[in-house]
Amino acid sequence: xxxxxxxxxxxxxxxxxxxxxxxxxALVILAIGENPIDAVKLMVTGxxxxxxxxxxxxxxxxxxxFTGLAVAVAFxxxxxxxxxxxxxxxxxxxxxxICLSVxxxxxxxxxxxxxxxxxxxxxxxxxxxxxLQAKRGSHIVITTIMFNFIAAAFLNYMLVNIMKPAGxxxxxxxxxxxxxxLPSFQSMFSTADNVVFRGAPANxxxxxxxxxxxxxxxxxxxxxxxxEIRAYGHSETGAVYAGISPVRITIIAMLISGGLxxxxxxxxxxxxxxxxxxxxxxxxxxxxxxxxxxxxxxPFGVFLAALLFGFLYQGGAELALWTQIPRELIVVIQAxxxxxxxxxxxxxxxxxxxxxxxxxxxxx
Amino acid sequence: xxxxxxxxxxxxxxxxxxxxxxLACLAGLFSERAGIFDIGLEGKMLMAAFFxxxxxxxxxxxxxxxxxxxxxxxxxxxxHGLASITFRGNQLIxxxxxxxxxxxxxxxxxxxxxxQGGRTPSLFGGGRFEPINFPFAESLSGVPIFGPIxxxxxxxxxxxVYVAFLMVPATWWVLYRTRFGLRLRAVxxxxxxxxxxxxSVVGLRFAAxxxxxxxxxxxxxxxxxxxxxxxxxEMTAGRGFxxxxxxxxxKWRPWHAMWACLLFGLLQAVALRFQNIDLGGIVIPVQMxxxxxxxxxxxxxxGFVGKAVPPRAGGEPYVKER
Numbered sequence: 001x002x003x004x005x006x007x008x009x010x011x012x013x014x015x016x017x018x019x020x021x022x023x024x025x026a027l028v029i030l031a032i033g034e035n036p037i038d039a040v041k042l043m044v045t046g047x048x049x050x051x052x053x054x055x056x057x058x059x060x061x062x063x064x065x066f067t068g069l070a071v072a073v074a075f076x077x078x079x080x081x082x083x084x085x086x087x088x089x090x091x092x093x094x095x096x097x098i099c100l101s102v103x104x105x106x107x108x109x110x111x112x113x114x115x116x117x118x119x120x121x122x123x124x125x126x127x128x129x130x131x132l133q134a135k136r137g138s139h140i141v142i143t144t145i146m147f148n149f150i151a152a153a154f155l156n157y158m159l160v161n162i163m164k165p166a167g168x169x170x171x172x173x174x175x176x177x178x179x180x181x182l183p184s185f186q187s188m189f190s191t192a193d194n195v196v197f198r199g200a201p202a203n204x205x206x207x208x209x210x211x212x213x214x215x216x217x218x219x220x221x222x223x224x225x226x227x228e229i230r231a232y233g234h235s236e237t238g239a240v241y242a243g244i245s246p247v248r249i250t251i252i253a254m255l256i257s258g259g260l261x262x263x264x265x266x267x268x269x270x271x272x273x274x275x276x277x278x279x280x281x282x283x284x285x286x287x288x289x290x291x292x293x294x295x296x297x298x299p300f301g302v303f304l305a306a307l308l309f310g311f312l313y314q315g316g317a318e319l320a321l322w323t324q325i326p327r328e329l330i331v332v333i334q335a336x337x338x339x340x341x342x343x344x345x346x347x348x349x350x351x352x353x354x355x356x357x358x359x360x361x362x363x364x
Numbered sequence: 365x366x367x368x369x370x371x372x373x374x375x376x377x378x379x380x381x382x383x384x385x386x387l388a389c390l391a392g393l394f395s396e397r398a399g400i401f402d403i404g405l406e407g408k409m410l411m412a413a414f415f416x417x418x419x420x421x422x423x424x425x426x427x428x429x430x431x432x433x434x435x436x437x438x439x440x441x442x443x444h445g446l447a448s449i450t451f452r453g454n455q456l457i458x459x460x461x462x463x464x465x466x467x468x469x470x471x472x473x474x475x476x477x478x479x480q481g482g483r484t485p486s487l488f489g490g491g492r493f494e495p496i497n498f499p500f501a502e503s504l505s506g507v508p509i510f511g512p513i514x515x516x517x518x519x520x521x522x523x524x525v526y527v528a529f530l531m532v533p534a535t536w537w538v539l540y541r542t543r544f545g546l547r548l549r550a551v552x553x554x555x556x557x558x559x560x561x562x563x564s565v566v567g568l569r570f571a572a573x574x575x576x577x578x579x580x581x582x583x584x585x586x587x588x589x590x591x592x593x594x595x596x597x598e599m600t601a602g603r604g605f606x607x608x609x610x611x612x613x614x615k616w617r618p619w620h621a622m623w624a625c626l627l628f629g630l631l632q633a634v635a636l637r638f639q640n641i642d643l644g645g646i647v648i649p650v651q652m653x654x655x656x657x658x659x660x661x662x663x664x665x666x667g668f669v670g671k672a673v674p675p676r677a678g679g680e681p682y683v684k685e686r
Binding site for chain 1: 447455457458468471482605649654658661667
């Protein structure tokens with residue numbers, strides 16, 4: 001017998017957790033001497049009040065959809081992939097190599113190739129921790145953390161010593177050729193006399209991210225592999241009894257996860273920066289954790305949570321611009337979301353379960 | 365002779381750079397030996413670094429700063445305990461949350477208190493831990509070999525450095541020679557047995573997490589008030605994770621932890637001093653030195669060179685049988 005109805009599990013608990021995080025964030029804003037209501041108003045106008053704001057919100061949301069899906073897929077196999085940051089960096093390296101080394105005739109072909117390259121590089125970076133977890137029992141959380149640092153050092157080396165154009169002081173690659181530039185929302189949706197999304201970085205990869213949400217949903221709930229991943233995540237012994245190989249599932253789930261994290265690079269590297277710079281990911285890999293936790297590892301939940309964090313990111317940037325509140329407020333909110341939806345889940349869940357049990361008893 | 369002088373300087377800086385790693389590593393050792401994984405060492409150090417520097421800057425007393433640092437780190441420890449012991453949440457997720465909380469809150473509060481872009485004012489005088497000079501350090505420095513070792517390598521560090529290295533035998537003694545230590549190790553391997561013996565699993569684990577908070581607090585205070593003169597944004601720079609790596613490298617044992625931290629400190633000292641190292645035609649890039657602690661840890665974790673086996677009940681919340 002379920003302890004409480006499904007809607008309470010998927011909607012009520014995340015909402016309560018979010019509310020708690022919001023209340024605490026408001027207290028933090030109060031404590032540093034600013035007005036939380038004004039802050040929210042400013043964030044809403046800044047992030048959602050214009051197509052320019054939306055352009056940034058959706059750009060950030062695209063990043064978080066990829067990294068959120070990455071964490072979510074691994075969660076389904078009960079693996080905690082904390083290495084999205086490193087995998088996304090390597091994805092950026094893949095995109096940079098493919099964009100700079102091949103003279104692409106058109107952006108659409110370049111985008112397909114970049115998707116493949118970024119997914120391949122991200123998956124490759126996840127492959128070693130996956131193998132070590134599956135075959136040698138090394139804890140995936142620790143190895144993926146280590147691989148984040150190794151990725152940062154590796155990227156630093158590649159940019160400074162190998163990929164930097166001769167004579168340049170800046171540790172970054174050359175600009176990608178014109179033909180690989182992705183269409184931005186501005187060029188896609190503007191008409192001659194009505195320019196929208198002016199100067200905002202949102203681009204066509206947003207739709208790739210949405211597509212990825214659908215594909216992940218179909219994979220997890222409509223394929224045999226997805227079933228095996230969920231079965232393994234639910235009970236390892238049960239899965240083994242059903243003839244599912246833990247080694248195979250661990251490695252495949254991590255490869256998919258790393259590939260998704262790597263694909264973030266088509267948005268931030270190919271779509272926005274149009275070259276590879278140091279620290280291209282700016283923490284988006286870690287935000288994936290909050291996004292996946294809040295979205296309850298469901299692609300639709302991830303989609304909504306990514307939009308929310310996109311809003312928080314753009315809103316936070318506006319706050320930093322117009323008030324004394326630094327951008328780091330978003331990091332605090334992110335921490336509170338992870339804390340309440342992830343670590344303190346039982347704090348919200350236990351009283352609710354009691355409440356529903358009590359209500360059911362009274363009904364009987 | 366020139367080589368010897370350089371060697372002494374590098375080793376001297378190794379000791380300075382190993383100290384925060386060692387304190388954080390021992391902090392993690394207490395927590396993980398009791399079965400509570402802690403990837404929030406970084407966050408606790410960062411929080412302590414900020415509050416120690418902030419209070420030392422305001423009051424002018426480094427000792428009050430140290431206390432504030434320890435208190436703030438213990439607060440985060442309490443949060444970790446609440447999430448992972450009381451509410452049986454995921455310890456790793458809780459650690460991640462604590463790291464972000466510290467990373468955001470320190471800058472937010474620093475900006476609100478000092479308006480200097482997320483840093484504290486520079487500390488001077490009584491606001492910093494001053495180096496302690498051993499007796500006769502000055503007069504013995506002329507003696508060949510022994511002189512520089514005594515007066516430059518061993519003497520002239522701040523008190524927290526000596527505290528850190530004294531914590532190694534102390535930790536060993538507590539863990540292996542006291543009843544508390546035996547129970548602490550038992551609770552990390554088989555909490556049910558400890559529970560059956562009538563000892564509180566929750567109490568022991570909270571005690572371990574509290575010790576972890578104190579040590580992380582000292583580590584953070586050392587960073588901001590002894591190694592450097594004030595807090596800057598993200599000043600821990602991954603040291604909490606290097607400490608975690610050292611802990612695995614040492615296979616959760618105190619003396620080995622010291623050697624691991626000295627090794628990783630040496631790598632940092634060498635990277636700081638030499639940048640790229642030219643070994644007769646083969647250049648080791650500085651990034652390799654940065655990545656080496658992590659690479660070594662992965663190799664150890666993979667079990668190709670002696671397998672690292674964590675405490676058996678690590679990461680698992682304890683549920684009493686009913």
